[in-house]
Amino acid sequence: MVRAPFHDKNGVKKGAWSAEEDDKLRSYIERFGHWNWRELPKQAGLQRCGKSCRLRWMNYLRPEVKHGNFTEQEDALILKLHEEYGNRWSMIAASLPGRTDNEVKNRWHTRLKACANRDPMSSTDNSQTESLSIHSLECEAESIHIVMPPNMILESSALSPTTKATAASTVKLYAATSPVFDCGYTPSFNIGGGGTGNVGGLPSCSSAMYEDRSGGDFWSEPFVTEKDLPLHNEIYGDDIVDLVFHQMMHEWEYLDC
DNA sequence: AAAATAGCCAACCGCCTCTGG
DNA sequence: TCCAGAGGCGGTTGGCTATTT
Numbered sequence: 001m002v003r004a005p006f007h008d009k010n011g012v013k014k015g016a017w018s019a020e021e022d023d024k025l026r027s028y029i030e031r032f033g034h035w036n037w038r039e040l041p042k043q044a045g046l047q048r049c050g051k052s053c054r055l056r057w058m059n060y061l062r063p064e065v066k067h068g069n070f071t072e073q074e075d076a077l078i079l080k081l082h083e084e085y086g087n088r089w090s091m092i093a094a095s096l097p098g099r100t101d102n103e104v105k106n107r108w109h110t111r112l113k114a115c116a117n118r119d120p121m122s123s124t125d126n127s128q129t130e131s132l133s134i135h136s137l138e139c140e141a142e143s144i145h146i147v148m149p150p151n152m153i154l155e156s157s158a159l160s161p162t163t164k165a166t167a168a169s170t171v172k173l174y175a176a177t178s179p180v181f182d183c184g185y186t187p188s189f190n191i192g193g194g195g196t197g198n199v200g201g202l203p204s205c206s207s208a209m210y211e212d213r214s215g216g217d218f219w220s221e222p223f224v225t226e227k228d229l230p231l232h233n234e235i236y237g238d239d240i241v242d243l244v245f246h247q248m249m250h251e252w253e254y255l256d257c
Numbered sequence: 258a259a260a261a262t263a264g265c266c267a268a269c270c271g272c273c274t275c276t277g278g
Numbered sequence: 279t280c281c282a283g284a285g286g287c288g289g290t291t292g293g294c295t296a297t298t299t
Binding site for chain 2: 003014015016017051052055056059060102103106107109110111
């Protein structure tokens with residue numbers, strides 16, 4: 001599966017990581033954090049370069065990284081977001097809790113690329129299934145507010161503590177929420193409900209809302225956009241993809257076009 | 258059963274951006 | 279303003295596994 005371990009001319013180990021190396025890296029970061037990737041391998045007793053350690057941690061060892069098969073929902077989101085962002089894998093991955101840019105990129109190249117390149121107009125099958133294929137949809141972006149549990153926070157996420165200042169604006173997930181059907185109907189989704197002066201009528205959060213949260217548990221509690229926000233306005237990281245997907249499916253079933 | 262081919266994914270490489278001096 | 283170092287990102291590769299011939 002991976003390159004066999006070997007040492008380069010500088011004595012730096014490359015190739016597949018052993019369980020022992022994983023343990024060393026994991027325990028070091030859990031104890032001291034990753035304050036300097038270049039120094040980290042020396043301190044942790046690893047013969048790896050800093051970049052290699054960083055990659056291993058980011059793509060594999062982080063506790064929030066989700067391993068295993070992609071769901072249909074996740075595939076649909078990747079297709080949609082790729083349409084919107086192109087090959088900006090880190091941005092796409094930021095909308096898929098627990099998935100890394102590397103995983104998303106691999107998924108695209110191995111499974112989804114061919115689907116996306118398929119010319120929908122060349123199809124001779126006019127069945128509903130085909131006409132509603134996710135690959136043939138043109139989607140407009142709507143916004144969904146996210147309540148991200150702490151174990152779902154990605155380094156590249158707007159909710160990362162390191163980017164707290166910039167995260168103080170509106171937190172959104174741009175998703176495939178408004179497919180345009182051949183019959184001309186464009187369903188709209190309004191996940192989140194009311195609010196004023198925001199994209200899609202959704203409530204937003206201000207920097208004050210971040211700062212107002214009392215206590216040291218800011219990053220360990222779910223984010224709530226507004227004090228009086230109804231409960232259904234909160235969307236948790238794990239539910240985002242399911243929610244979008246089921247909204248889409250619900251609309252499609254309803255349309256019967 | 259063996260060989261060939263395709264699919265998959267962890268890991269590497271090099272470039273770009275950001276940050277601090 | 280410039281420069282160097284560090285981190286981040288996207289493209290690519292190597293090699294294992296599964297499937298097909």
